[in-house]
Amino acid sequence: MYNPFSIEGKTVLVTGASSGIGRCVAVECSKMGAKLVLTGRDETRLNETLSMLEGPNHTAIVADLADKESLNAMVSQLPVLDGVSHNAGISKINMIKFIKEEELLEIMQTNAFSTVLLTKQLVAKKKLNKPSSLVFTSSVSGNDCVRHGESLYAASKGSISGFAKAAALDLAAQGVRVNCVNPGMVMTELFKSAQDASMEDLGELKKLFPMKRFGNPEDVAHGVIYLLSEASSWVTGAELKIDGGYTLM
Amino acid sequence: MTLDEFVQNFAEQFDDTPMSKFNPSTDYKQLEEWGSLTALSIITMVDAEMEKRITGSNLKACTTIEELYNFIQAL
Numbered sequence: 001m002y003n004p005f006s007i008e009g010k011t012v013l014v015t016g017a018s019s020g021i022g023r024c025v026a027v028e029c030s031k032m033g034a035k036l037v038l039t040g041r042d043e044t045r046l047n048e049t050l051s052m053l054e055g056p057n058h059t060a061i062v063a064d065l066a067d068k069e070s071l072n073a074m075v076s077q078l079p080v081l082d083g084v085s086h087n088a089g090i091s092k093i094n095m096i097k098f099i100k101e102e103e104l105l106e107i108m109q110t111n112a113f114s115t116v117l118l119t120k121q122l123v124a125k126k127k128l129n130k131p132s133s134l135v136f137t138s139s140v141s142g143n144d145c146v147r148h149g150e151s152l153y154a155a156s157k158g159s160i161s162g163f164a165k166a167a168a169l170d171l172a173a174q175g176v177r178v179n180c181v182n183p184g185m186v187m188t189e190l191f192k193s194a195q196d197a198s199m200e201d202l203g204e205l206k207k208l209f210p211m212k213r214f215g216n217p218e219d220v221a222h223g224v225i226y227l228l229s230e231a232s233s234w235v236t237g238a239e240l241k242i243d244g245g246y247t248l249m
Numbered sequence: 250m251t252l253d254e255f256v257q258n259f260a261e262q263f264d265d266t267p268m269s270k271f272n273p274s275t276d277y278k279q280l281e282e283w284g285s286l287t288a289l290s291i292i293t294m295v296d297a298e299m300e301k302r303i304t305g306s307n308l309k310a311c312t313t314i315e316e317l318y319n320f321i322q323a324l
Binding site: 093 | 285286289290292293294296297
């Protein structure tokens with residue numbers, strides 16, 4: 001059957017695979033016939049994800065991408081890749097006057113610096129096929145809109161999107177495409193913990209969405225699959241907003 | 250942090266409400282300036298200054314500043 005959206009047989013690295021969007025991307029990619037290499041910090045939860053995958057020959061490497069040594073060791077173990085879905089990320093709700101430098105460093109290291117350093121290592125160690133596709137999970141926050149208390153998260157996600165454009169330009173000649181997905185509010189543990197810290201009523205918040213629901217991880221995973229597939233072979237440096245119309249209003 | 254210091258810190262999260270409105274028995278949700286932004290400021294103040302985590306639900310459940318202080322102290 002004609003299917004330009006197929007990722008069958010592609011070798012794909014998924015970071016942040018122990019939970020949330022990363023876990024869902026891994027599961028959906030396996031259902032589409034990709035061969036997955038998973039990475040995440042939590043060995044137990046990473047193995048849980050591994051057990052959820054369909055098909056044979058998937059592997060998992062425990063690594064903390066905020067730690068340079070751990071990141072480099074993980075990249076050294078990788079096969080040559082056709083695609084990367086980079087999801088490792090944390091959130092922190094804070095007001096400007098209470099920002100602590102260590103919190104700023106932690107969120108920038110995990111969300112933004114890891115994106116830059118992972119890309120650098122993949123290129124330097126020749127782990128990317130020609131062609132290949134890198135897909136970073138950014139956010140509408142910091143790129144299309146922002147909510148109260150999100151300054152650190154927005155700064156880190158804006159950094160990811162800025163870097164993606166520059167990487168798309170620099171790596172185009174090597175056949176490497178670089179794109180972002182920008183999810184709105186997606187029902188993950190990260191979202192629930194951030195939401196719990198704020199005063200907003202979920203029912204009221206849902207009314208702000210033209211589609212009248214929050215996102216599911218699958219909504220994002222399917223966007224990632226499009227950007228990993230040959231269907232997007234002329235798409236690079238783009239941001240795919242997946243937000244149920246939230247930023248239209 | 251003493252109760253008096255907590256009341257002072259609580260009051261500092263408000264821009265337009267005079268200090269005279271704040272005391273241990275203030276019913277903070279009745280303040281005109283109370284809302285999601287001031288609530289978020291209180292949550293992050295408690296995190297930064299007291300190293301305790303509270304949620305929006307905790308703020309809804311308490312009535313006076315002293316009640317909130319006692320709740321946080323018990324965490």
